[in-house]
Amino acid sequence: xxGDKNSIGYKSRATIKSYLQDIGxxxxxxxxxxxxxVGQGLASPWGNQVWAHTGMMCxxxxxxSGGQLAQIxxxxxxxxxxxxxxxxxxxxxxxxxxxxxxxxxxxxxxCEFTGKNQLQNEPEELRFALTTEAKDGASAAISxxxxxxxxxxxxxxxxFEGKTINVISKGDETILNAIGSGPFKEGLGxxxxxxxxxxxxxxxxxxxxxxxLSRNKNKQVFHFKLGLDFAKSQTSVxxxxxxxxxxxxxxxxxxxxxxxxxxxxxxxxxKSTKRPILFNxxxxxxxxxx
Numbered sequence: 145x146x147g148d149k150n151s152i153g154y155k156s157r158a159t160i161k162s163y164l165q166d167i168g169x170x171x172x173x174x175x176x177x178x179x180x181x182v183g184q185g186l187a188s189p190w191g192n193q194v195w196a197h198t199g200m201m202c203x204x205x206x207x208x209s210g211g212q213l214a215q216i217x218x219x220x221x222x223x224x225x226x227x228x229x230x231x232x233x234x235x236x237x238x239x240x241x242x243x244x245x246x247x248x249x250x251x252x253x254x255c256e257f258t259g260k261n262q263l264q265n266e267p268e269e270l271r272f273a274l275t276t277e278a279k280d281g282a283s284a285a286i287s288x289x290x291x292x293x294x295x296x297x298x299x300x301x302x303x304f305e306g307k308t309i310n311v312i313s314k315g316d317e318t319i320l321n322a323i324g325s326g327p328f329k330e331g332l333g334x335x336x337x338x339x340x341x342x343x344x345x346x347x348x349x350x351x352x353x354x355x356x357l358s359r360n361k362n363k364q365v366f367h368f369k370l371g372l373d374f375a376k377s378q379t380s381v382x383x384x385x386x387x388x389x390x391x392x393x394x395x396x397x398x399x400x401x402x403x404x405x406x407x408x409x410x411x412x413x414x415k416s417t418k419r420p421i422l423f424n425x426x427x428x429x430x431x432x433x434x
Contacts, residue, residue: 148307148367149198150364150367151198151307151363151364151365151366151367152195152196152246152310152363152364152365153195153196153197153198154198157177160176160196161173161176161177163246163361163363164176164246166360166361167246167247167312167361168247168248169246169247169248171248172193172246175191175192175193176190176191176193176196192244192422193244194243194244194392194393194422194423194424195244195245195246195310195365195366195392195424197392197393197394197423198394199392199393199394200366200368200390200391200392200393201390201391201393201395201398201400202218202219202220202368202370202381202388202389202390202391203216203217203218203219203388203389203391203400203403203412204216204217204218204219204222204384204386204387204388204389205217205386205387205389205405206384206385206386207385207386207387207431209387209405209407210407211407212406212407212408213404213405213406213407213413213415213418214404214405214407215401215404215405216389216400216403216404216405216412217400218400219381219382219388219389220378220379220380220381221378222381222382222384223376223382223384224373224374224375224376224382224383224384225382225383225384225385226374228297228374228383228384228385229297229298229299229374230296230297230298230299231297231432231433232294232295232296232297232432232433233294233295233297233302233385233430233431233432233433234290234292234293234294234295234430234431234432234433235257235259235290235291235292235295235302235304235428235429235430236288236289236290236291236428236429236431237255237257237274237286237288237289237290237291237426237427237428238286238287238288238387238427238428238429239283239286239287239410239425239426239427240253240255240276240278240283240284240286240425240426240427241282241283241284241411241412241420241424241425241426241427242278242279242280242281242282242283242284242424243280243281243420243421243422243423243424244280244281244424245278245280245310245365245424246310246312246363246365247310247312249279250277250278250279251277251278251279251280251310252275252276252277252310252311252312253275253276253277253278253284253308253309253310253311253365254273254274254275254308254309254311254353254356254362255273255274255275255276255306255307255308255309256271256272256273256306256307256309256353257270257271257272257273257291257292257304257305257306258270258271258272258304258305258306259292259295259302259303259304259305260302260303261292261295261296267298267303270292270295272291272292273353274289275311281420283410283411287410288429291428293433294433295433297383299374300373300374301371301372301373301374301382301383302372302373302383303369303370303371303372303373304369304370304372304428305367305368305369305370306366306367306368306390306426306428307364307366307367307368308364308365308366308367308426309353309356309362309363309364309365310362310363310364310365311356311362312361312362312363365392365424366392366424368390368392368426370388370390372430383430384430385430385431385432386429386430387427387428387429387430388427388428388429388430389405389412389425389426389427390425390426390427390428391412391421391423391424391425392423392424392425393423402414402415402416403415403421406418412425
């Protein structure tokens with residue numbers, strides 16, 4: 145279930161190669177565009193350059209998951225929790241694992257999340273952004289960071305989306321520092337009914353993200369879109385309390401039964417090797433709002 149088509153993986157071979165050369169990622173250039181000209185270029189598999197995947201897989205961990213290795217379910221096989229209709233929930237960012245991102249060293253990443261607050265008269269757009277840093281093969285320093293607090297679910301679910309942007313261009317420090325402070329950093333608290341001040345905030349967040357994306361060396365890496373609704377379908381992700389694992393990948397052989405959540409290390413691992421999976425992924429949690 146891919147998102148929009150602005151991510152780097154959708155771009156032409158020439159655009160991707162030029163981008164990688166521009167940011168000095170010689171390793172990725174050689175792997176995807178070997179100098180000998182005998183490689184498959186951007187044909188699947190992607191090798192170590194997993195940031196080029198444009199699809200997603202979604203797994204689910206129920207709140208009561210226990211044990212050292214907790215089984216991950218396919219989120220597409222879940223039953224929606226009808227009791228969450230007309231309730232309020234909070235959404236928190238629990239984990240952002242970077243197996244490989246374009247560039248080298250420590251990656252600076254801008255994350256943007258959008259959703260719908262289901263009010264009585266009309267849905268209200270929600271938008272929240274945060275910045276983080278991580279190296280390849282490591283997790284960003286995030287755990288339980290609030291995204292949306294007190295979202296009104298209504299009868300139709302939430303409609304939750306996320307995107308990640310690789311920030312390379314210099315001169316964006318002021319903008320990124322603004323995102324990392326004040327209401328951006330603390331998350332968005334919602335009252336029972338719409339707040340007039342909310343719309344300018346949503347517009348400001350959108351403007352900041354678009355400003356960062358407008359620079360040549362900053363590229364969107366991943367975008368996902370989830371229904372989080374009450375449809376009983378094998379092609380949509382229903383709404384339940386628990387943790388959703390969104391992995392960036394296109395593998396038709398993906399099998400959540402072969403993977404597990406290591407509660408000690410806080411990682412998605414291969415059951416047979418106990419090693420972290422070789423994919424980028426985001427974990428967010430939906431829980432009751434007090």
